[in-house]
Amino acid sequence: MAHINENYLKLPGSYLFSEIARRVNVFKDENPEADIIRLGIGDVTKPLPEAVIKELHAAVDEMADASTFRGYGPEQGYDFLIEKIIEFDFAPHGVNLAIDEVFVSDGSKSDTANIQEIFGTDNVIAITDPVYPVYVDSNVMAGRSGTLGADGKWSDMVYIPCTAENGFVPQLPTEKVDLIYLCFPNNPTGTTISKEQLKIWVDFAKENQVIILYDAAYEAYITEADVPHSIYEIEGAKEVAIEFRSFSKNAGFTGTRCSYTVVPKECMGYTASGEAISLNGLWNRRQCTKFNGTPYIIQKGAEAVYTAAGQAQIKALIDYYMYNAKLIREGVKSTGIEVFGGVNAPYIWLKTPEGLDSWSFFDRLLNEVHIVGTPGAGFGPSGEGYFRLTAFGTKENTEEAIERFTKKFKL
Template identity: 55%
Template sequence: MSASVNQNYLKLNESYLFAEIARRIREWQSAHPELSSQLIRMGIGDVTRPLPKTVVDAMVKAAQEMGVAETFRGYGPEQGYDFLKTAIQSYYKKFGVELALDEIFISDGAKSDLGNILDLFDENNTVLVTDPVYPVYVDTNMMSGRKIIYAMSSEENGFLPLPAPEYRADIIYLCSPNNPTGAVYDREGLTKWVRFAQENNAILLFDAAYECFVTGDLPHSIYEIPGARDVAIEFCSFSKKAGFTGTRCGYTIVPDTLKRDGASLNKMWLRRQTTKFNGVSYITQRGAEAVFTESGEREIEENLQYYRDNAAIITETMDRLHIYYTGGKNSPYIWLKCPSDMDSWSFFDKLLNEAYVVGTPGAGFGKSGEKFFRLTAFSTHENTREAMARFEKLVQSMSL
């Protein structure tokens, strides 16, 4: 007898998208060590602004509490402390969404919860993802052996596919504002998906990691849509909102009313988390709580505006060059059509080798991304301006 491996892992691509990008950058740096200092990274979606002062102060205070017997805390509740859940509850009220505390689960980030939530569902379920797609949605389901179907997007639908009769799926992933395309569903679009889920007894897994970039009347939460509580689970993160990419904190909302096969998914998720997860640190959760204070929100808005200004620099460049794109207005991502009808990996190499700028090839996000490219606004103003100046010069030379 010997241990058998999960054969589904052998079906995955050997290299995760960003690992392949890193490999190509290393090869370029080895070949051009004298140019390495000029490299500008506009690809991976990591933030560059530091944690807001209010958040840091709250974490320092919490750390000091941990060093005093009277205020020391050991194991906390796996689903999160009520003080943070209450702050999130108040935040959602701004959108007209009422949540019970037991519907909010604190985690170490949306990415892990998006994969872990699959523990609640049968491996024979069919999964629908939009293409282009955040790779985690696909890879985590491939690891479990589920059938995956795709709702294709394009210029024609503004990279916002809508339900169609042929999409017979049990689990549906939606991300709005979308990663990688930056496209954002309006209320009408999300209402169509909620109704589709209701009609097909499907579950919507709604990734709202970038909701903090939404402005105007566009939805921040799927629960702003009537009926969503009976079909949707929402995932959100402090990573982009407050710079927690290295601090790790997020939350998942599972409504009490959400049931399948007579079972409460809220209770199932609670059972799963109390068994497999020991919770987020007290220090981190105090920092996350500070995100929703008056000073925290003011400081965070300054950081978000900094990234919005970077996005404007990028979109203004695309407008001057008459390049089609989505995103940038309510998203930190700009999804652009590759110049001269190039495929995305060829354009990646050209941009790297001739402009010393790194982006993300759209092909890494699915078939619909083959001739598209993602740039991010998570950089400094100086690097963004310089990168776009190089980008513009390169594109202009390509058209001569």
């Protein structure tokens, strides 16, 4: 008899975005004329950069000719792309990587969800709270969660609150932990930490033979000098950290799908008997067995991000969204509502006014100014009482939304 993986049954429904959609639909039915502006979902709206478009066309043409056609590529990605990644994304920050330490893939969601496979099911998982749900759910599915409590926490996971009270700087856990997910610049809070603050985590990981799973999908939005672009800027991090990067948010690849993961060869996990095993080899084996590479066409498009034109164009894209971020941040702030993020990230995280819970504020925003955002409670227990707005809308919509917002909520 085929038995299912019963861990799946522990997962509550993907409540957040479906509940948002449900409430928006109810509102639309009752207010068919309302001009709803969506500042909720973390999806980009601007087209792909011209340099990328040009190279995608060229790659499609290559696939039309037997002499340039590409069949199966390396599961790890093509060297032409990996070389550029190392040269542009790491070398300028003093980080040297080898070609076989970078694994190109189809998305950071896949990679951050799949990475736990190379670890034993007995590891204790630590997450910052609020958090990107994929880190949690992929570990629930693998059997590392225990049971879900009434407080919204899984009994076997360690929650590290990041709230206004601690300035959104995660504090070292007092419990035993084995794998830690960190995301900076952070989704959903839009906040980040300094090199000095990150070093505390790297030192902790080294001391305790813990692995840090470092999601830097929003790295391109960093504007401040002391914020690390890569965890490998911190001395010794290569021994304890795996880093995830994506083309989704810097180059608009959310629907085009390309990302990469760095697994340094000196990064070690351990057998039950304490033998150190390089995680690079395990991830390589995982990818070679269960993945057949990112499409050649898409990898060529991603390579174009590193041309001079591509670099200028993605800078313009990021500037566009960061103009929105500033607008949202300053607009919300002007009402007297406490606001965080939006300086090194396209996310603005606000403290709901008048002690409203996240969903009540969602309803007010929708009903009174026809703006859709994301309730902070959807990202974990410590997100309650917070609310996320994103800078990925159009400039015009964002300006209109903030005008409505400031008029209504002026304290």
